[in-house]
Amino acid sequence: MTRQADHLATVQRFAQTQLAPAAAGWGQGASPDPALFRAAADLGLFGMELPVDAGGLGFDFAHKAAVCAALAAVDFGFAMSVVNTHNTALRLHRSAPALAARHLPGLLSGQVAACTALTEPGAGTDVAALKTRATQGPDGWVISGQKDWIINARHAGLSIVFAKCGTGDDGAAIGAFLVDLTAPGATRHATEAGFAQESMGTGGFTLDAVALPPEALILPAGTAFRAILSEINGARAYVAAMCCGMLGAAIATVAEHGQHRHSFGRPLMDHQAWRLALAQAQTDLAATQALTDRAVAAITTADPAAQILAAQAKVHAVQTAQHHLPALLHAMGAEGLRPAHGLTRHIAAVQSAALTDGAIAPLLERVARLSWPATPARKD
Template identity: 55%
Template sequence: MLNHDEAHYLAQVTHYAQTTVAPLAAKWSLGETPTEAFYVTAAAMGLHALELPVHAGGLGHGFALKAAVCETLAAADFGIAMSLINTHNVAKHLAHSDNAEVRQTYLPRLLIQAKTACTALTEPGAGSDFAAIQTRAFRCDGGWRLNGEKAWIINARHASLAIVYAQCAEPGNRDGIAAFLVDLEDAACERSTSATAVNQTSIATGGFTLRDYFAPDAHCLMPAGQAFRAILSELNGARIYVAAMCVGMLDSAVAHVHAYGQRRQTFGGNLLSHQAWRLELAKATTDLAAARSLVHQATQQMDAGEDAQLLAAQAKVFTVQTCRHHLPKLLHAMGAEGLAPTHPVARHVAGAQMAGLTDGSDEMLLERIAHLSRSRDA
């Protein structure tokens, strides 16, 4: 599926993930935050630019490489994989903007200055029920005034730019929702942190409040009537790459626990020599193969430009549930040592929990699957 250049690029990213990201992830799980230098290196490697057209400063790769990069980064740290890909997704929007000012002024911030960006739908009062968002956009001279609060947004702790979804009509009207480019360095924006009980500084979830933020007309990236439908279609890709991240986390856990089982001695032999211990590893390996195959099928459909709604939803639900089932058991298989921050499995347990909420929770996706399967049978 990957051409020669893409396979070469993926090998470089895999090396970077294993030698640079994985050791840093242990520190991030203890509360340290990724440095600016980290993002400079990541941007220089093209991780903010994978799918962007070459004429816009991108690498011009396809979706299959994006999914593979997500898998390999999440094997090291789910949080940083989500962080980098969210900046990438905003850069892709900017690169495809019809407006030259948007492309020339804001895209270099992400590609050259290595700043980060986020996509903000969720609010304190509206998550799954996206049409219920309360952030409002009112027409004013030359543009729009935005007011409202966003929460649980990846990268919001440090992002320079955001794509903000806001209601231009009455609350609850899907066709009234539009998407605006927002400069989070503007004084009309005040940040907040969405803290979690587990340290996931690399995903940098946070929120912000907009008070009379002025967005000129050119910064309306998707007008009312288009934005709601566009986000639903974008979510298909997001579901597949999050599924690929789950495969990456489970693969990493299986490899890690297998290696630990070879080293750790109990009752006169290593852990792997005890049948009762290695059965869990065998079950996880089997489900990992099934999960990988589903992600592969969905990725192929996406890359071919086909309608990937059903497979995308199925791949995400299956991989998240597979991770939720096996990762705690794999963590248990390492005994107390598994909880040490130098090991990735506890981080992956938290990562899988987060993956189950982003880009469509299990329940929303199962509803979607039921609906799509019914319409297919009809």
């Protein structure tokens, strides 16, 4: 076994033996025990893509996507929480060595959670409309604004906050700052949703004239918008991998049920009409997994096709999971509603997956623009 394959097998065991027994409760409002995040840290999950000499595992993007899928097969929220802290550690390592030296010990050990905050009450898809603003003064920056619908924000100690710098008002004015969410002037809240968001820690925060040192600007205006667009391709690909993980887990659960549950004197699996739904889900999963694997490979090798493949993979994986998960629950009968099987949690999670890192319509628009870039402007 390679180091990466060995690590993936360990993560799969961790997910099945430590996360799965607790995850049913997270769908009903219980919060994950912080010890589970420390156990994730012991497996190196907050530093998968960081080099070994920076305290990471030195693995590639493809491995991160596989780990995300293995965690999401049990709980999408836990997977998203882990990967968002991981991504902050990676960003600091790449862009801000002094801040990395200060904050990596807390992030990599699972003691400090982190988030990446673009979305605001008035700006989601239209990122350039964000209103959070940072103004430069003699001692650094002062930042004010509001963020909402941010993974980990309800308990995160650190956030990469995207804000407009100075007086600029377009996408080119957006910079990214590392903000200590426990600093004076920062207030965190939990975001309310119609289904539990506990393991994802979805929340928001208000920044009221929070003072930042000059080095808090980790991506200056003019570079941050570009950085978002490139990083978001990776996020789309691993969200697609997570949808494949959830769907694969659901198929396995339902297939197992079908071997043991009898109807009209035979196991459900022996009824052709019953197993065709399962076979259709398995077939569609194979197709969406193949597309996801292409997107993940393109990102891992920095292939320019990553942009279109990541958008296509996310749309396809989300829609495949949205289509099949309710049908799989139905195939289990009333038993499918029990929290222990995870189907109700996966059905809720895939609605979040549809929105995080780009909703369906803007992704399809991206596919259209990349496919037919020279479409002339209409005259009417």
